[in-house]
Amino acid sequence: MKIKICIQRQDNAQAKPYLQTFLYEGDGAMTLADFLAELNAREPLLTADGKPAARVAFQSSCHEKKCGACAMLVNGRPRLACSVFLSGSVGKDGTIFLAPLGKFPVIRDLVTDRSKTFAMLEKMKVWLSKKDSTDKSWDRNLQYQAGQCLACGCCLEVCPNYLAGKAFGGAAAMIQSYKVMEQNRDDGHRAELKEAYEEHFFNGCSQSLACVQACPVKLPLDEIQARANAHLLKKR
Amino acid sequence: MDKVVIIGSGAAGLSAAIHLAEENVPCLLISEMPSARVQSNMAEGGINAALNTMGQDDRPELHEAETYKAGRFLACKEAVHRLTHGAPDIVRMLYDWGMALNITEEGNIALRPFGGQTRKRTAFASASTGKQLMYTLATKARSYEADGRIETRTGYRFLQLVENNGRAMGVLLVSARNGQIVYAPASGVILASGGMNGLFGNATGSVLNKGNVTASLLSAGLPLANLEMIQYHPTTTRLHGKNMLITEAVRGEGGRLYVEQNGERFYFMEVKYPELGNLMPRDVIAREEWQWIKQGVQPYLDMRDIPREVSIHKLAGVLEACHDFLSLDPLQKPIPVSPGIHYFMGGIYVDVNHRTCLRNLFAAGEAACQYHGANRLGGNSLLGAMFGGRTAADSAMEDLSGKTADFRPLESWLQPSTWLKGRKTGLNIPAMRNALNLLLQKALGIERNEKDLAQCLRDVQELETCSAMQYDEQATLDENVLFPDSFRLARAILHSALARRESRGAHTRTDYPGEREEYRKTTMCIFHQNEIRTTFEPIEGD
DSSP states (O other): OEEEEEEEEOSSSSSOOEEEEEEEESOSOSBHHHHHHHHHTOSSOBOTTSOBOOOOOOOOSOSSSSSOTTEEEETTEEEEGGGOBHHHHOOTTSEEEEEOOSSSOEEETTEEOOHHHHHHHHHTTOSOSSBOSSOOOOOHHHHHHHHTOOOOSHHHHHOTTOOTTSSOOHHHHHHHHHHHHHHBOSSHHHHHHHHHHIIIIITTOOOOOHHHHHOTTOOOHHHHHHHHHHHHHTTO | OOOEEEEOOSHHHHHHHHHHHHTTOOEEEEESSOGGGSGGGGOOSOEEOOOOOSSSOOOHHHHHHHHHHHTTTOSOHHHHHHHHHHHHHHHHHHHHTTOOOOBOTTSSBOEEOOTTOSSOOEEOSTTOHHHHHHHHHHHHHHHHHHTTSEEEEESEEEEEEEEETTEEEEEEEEETTTOOEEEEEOSEEEEOOOOOGGGTSOOSSOTTOOOHHHHHHHHTTOOEEOTTOEEEEEEEEEOSSSEEEOOTHHHHTTOEEEEEETTEEEOHHHHHOTTTGGGSOHHHHHHHHHHHHHTTOOOEEEOTTSOHHHHHHHSHHHHHHHHHHHOOOTTTSOEEOEEEEEEESOEEOOOTTOBOSSBTEEEOGGGBOOSOTTSOOTTHHHHHHHHHHHHHHHHHHHTOOSSOOOOOOOGGGGOHHHHTTTOEEOOOHHHHHHHHHHHHHHHTSSEEOHHHHHHHHHHHHHHHHHHTTEEOTTSOHHHHHHHHHHHHHHHHHHHHHHHOOSOBTTBEETTSOSOOGGGOSEEEEEEETTEEEEEEEOOTTO
16 A cells, blocks of 8 residues: 655754655555654655655654653544554545644654653652551552553643643643552651642543543543542542 | 762663662763653563462572573572572562552462463563553652652763773763763763664664663773573564564463464473473573474464453453554464564673672663573563662662762863764665664574674674764764664674574574583673674683
8 A cells, every 4th residue: 555644844843843745655564653763764765756855753662552652643643653553544545644742842853842741740749658558448450550651641632721831730640649649658748649639630620531532551541530539539 | 979870761770770869879860761661661571589479488599590590500690699589678669669569369469470480489560560660660769859869861862981090980971852962970870771672673672772882882892791692582473663572471371382283283382391381481482483483383372271361450461462563362363473582681791799890880780791691581680670770779889989070071072073073974874773683683593503693793894894984964973973883792792602602591503502511601792902802701709
């Protein structure tokens, strides 16, 4: 099959974005991340209309949906490029459209700066002061699920309430807060965590639950949120 | 004030950083990407510790003996002793830090059987042990980041180690964002930069682990050890760009390997090795599979004999990965598997305390040569990274001088133009790397021989000559500076494989079958005057 891959490019944070189209010919049984790596090794690298092009900047690490590095917009939806196959994402017009995530500042091409996601966790003091070893009522499976979060940013991309750098931390902050609120012993640190959760998630979430659909590893974000809210509201 | 610089934020790097922070020693943690993105997150099956929670009378001594035996007696005995005896505390510590390990009905840490081990000894978190471990470490490190003991600098890549008078003084780094060079002075440097995947291109691990730091150190004259010991994991499956791991836990839970013979399933491991069967050490299974693949016969990993509940609860990640990447449901159909490069037992030479041959320089994790000898046991890599990171931090603290060196590199070193002086454009690093990958994949497979290794060495040298004094206009500065070192590292691996005229662990020479006692030594490689010098040195403590 012949596929056109149209990429929204940007040379640096200040530059204007522009579109470039590249061609793929094959059986389509290749992921977008593999395609981008293959594209960058082409010699010479030419656009669909035969003009020389610069290599496409994108982030990737595991190529197995385990690290969240390669999150980008595929046909307008946030996806992990390593788990989307060319054949499965090509539109009726034979084109796949790639763009950087829109909620984060672009560094170059498909690479965005998602550092605010991690900064929020530090601001919210998402860590354990000491684990509560007496509480046997924990849902270990849900804790495990929370630990599977890739911090890829797909949930934030579709969230109607999230803007990078603002007070609302979105599902990425919620899911991590849940685990420590549940695991931490009931002390001053846990009280601070609950306050931070209230300020940076609970007060700002409008319950669109768009994040549930967008999560590339299908984490039960609604269930986890319900549990996190219960931790916040209990003993008030 | 003292400051330790750590290169790499995987399990070894974070483990070192946390341990330094516990002792109030500040560190600077350098990483190209946040810790959530690095290779340690990909580890699946588990982390070994003789916790003896499964009523099987397990002891650290047994873990030690089985680690040493699986490594075909090439590891440092004392290092293995310390690793295995330190393991229970490491795993209990992770549990106390909130790691979502699977637990037994009695509330103890659950252990699963893994290859090459006669007891259930592998603690695990479903099939995502690395991910859960990294999440735990990142959470733990965050409290120290908040109080400044750990300063994390993400988005920087290693350019060069700076040494003066036989001491590591600091590290030159390149900003991935704007290409600027910065100097990080250090009273100690811990390298936790991972394995050498970039030389082969199809390893199961992260594409970030190019082996550039290891290659740079070789070029700087530091010894590397046991480079020929490259682990082929027996159950990987082919993706387009690289291989994907199917965790050993599948076999631990009852998965079976077979080939089709005359319309019947032939369980080759169970027939040939009745005691451990599908849980023989990885090197043994990889070789057995290879015998079939050479004849054009496809080995399969069959999960259909595992109770459905177990597959769904303990191996969920495997089911999902097969569904996503192979369009295959392992509960219905077997998984076609083949051996794939998974781990580098060799690397930067370190002693039992993780000191390299340069003062103030330490290495841990897959970047270092420690613990695994000629073949690594599944479940010992996360353990080695955790324990090695803490040991390297202990050594760095012992060697602290009281202040970060006030040495400063020449101003010109901070200018990108200095590094490419005299080089011409024309190099395409991704294409050249692909060419190097293909050569090494062919000669450094499961079976090796003198003729192919020697030919590969000539081919690598030819590639190296072709690309000499050139640079790639579109590549980053660090890629341009370090890529030529990849050829030297490739040569060092080939020289090591040529020199070891025996078959031991992961190194199988068809022209020299069988282990030979005179080769029970550490293969050392040093780069000197554009030559690789390979020697066999007594194993530390022997």
